[in-house]
Amino acid sequence: MKRSALKTKTADKYKCKNRCGNKAEYYAGTTPVCSSDCAYSYLMKKAAAKKKKDDIAYRADTRKMAVDIRTRTKWYKMLEAVVNAHVLLIDHGKMCFTCDSAHAGSTFQAGHFLTVGHSKPTRFNLYNIHKQCARCNQFGGGMPKIYKVNLRARYGQDVVDSLEGPQASLKDQYPTTQDIESEIKVYQSKNLELNKWLGLK
Ligand SMILES: [Zn+2]
Numbered sequence: 001m002k003r004s005a006l007k008t009k010t011a012d013k014y015k016c017k018n019r020c021g022n023k024a025e026y027y028a029g030t031t032p033v034c035s036s037d038c039a040y041s042y043l044m045k046k047a048a049a050k051k052k053k054d055d056i057a058y059r060a061d062t063r064k065m066a067v068d069i070r071t072r073t074k075w076y077k078m079l080e081a082v083v084n085a086h087v088l089l090i091d092h093g094k095m096c097f098t099c100d101s102a103h104a105g106s107t108f109q110a111g112h113f114l115t116v117g118h119s120k121p122t123r124f125n126l127y128n129i130h131k132q133c134a135r136c137n138q139f140g141g142g143m144p145k146i147y148k149v150n151l152r153a154r155y156g157q158d159v160v161d162s163l164e165g166p167q168a169s170l171k172d173q174y175p176t177t178q179d180i181e182s183e184i185k186v187y188q189s190k191n192l193e194l195n196k197w198l199g200l201k
């Protein structure tokens with residue numbers, strides 16, 4: 001004999017929600033059930049189903065987030081390539097920003113004042129990127145002290161302050177991947193123009 005609560009008048013219109021086949025005897029909360037055993041097992045099943053649903057939603061969310069991050073990383077890499085190419089084009093003919101020379105056989109790179117690791121938001125800021133020789137950029141760690149002096153000399157203290165000041169995150173600068181994509185297209189056409197203008201391609 002199952003331990004049951006007192007019969008509730010209207011509950012017996014229903015079958016036990018736990019699908020045991022019995023008539024409901026009373027309500028557990030708003031659920032018509034035949035017994036406290038069925039009430040308990042019904043609640044357990046319901047909780048398990050909800051947890052399963054939440055887990056699936058959670059997994060889908062994290063998967064989507066991972067895809068978003070991967071996608072953004074890929075787009076940023078592509079943007080970086082065209083921005084860096086652009087820097088080498090606008091600084092074409094100039095010497096290294098920090099040592100003002102071209103070492104024998106030196107290769108030039110797009111060197112950041114605030115490194116990408118140090119400041120992601122200025123990763124694509126043209127004031128933050130200049131043509132630099134590999135010796136300064138790679139082996140001199142970017143020569144930040146002289147870089148700063150030269151930035152100040154060329155653009156003024158305001159530009160240095162604004163680079164070092166608070167920045168909108170990349171996510172704010174490019175809310176959607178389409179924004180990154182259109183920025184890439186802008187740079188691609190600028191680079192095409194510059195290449196022609198400089199007679200390089
Ligand atoms: Zn039941």
Ligand SMILES: [Zn+2]
Nearest residue numbers: 096099133136
């Ligand atoms: Zn240099």
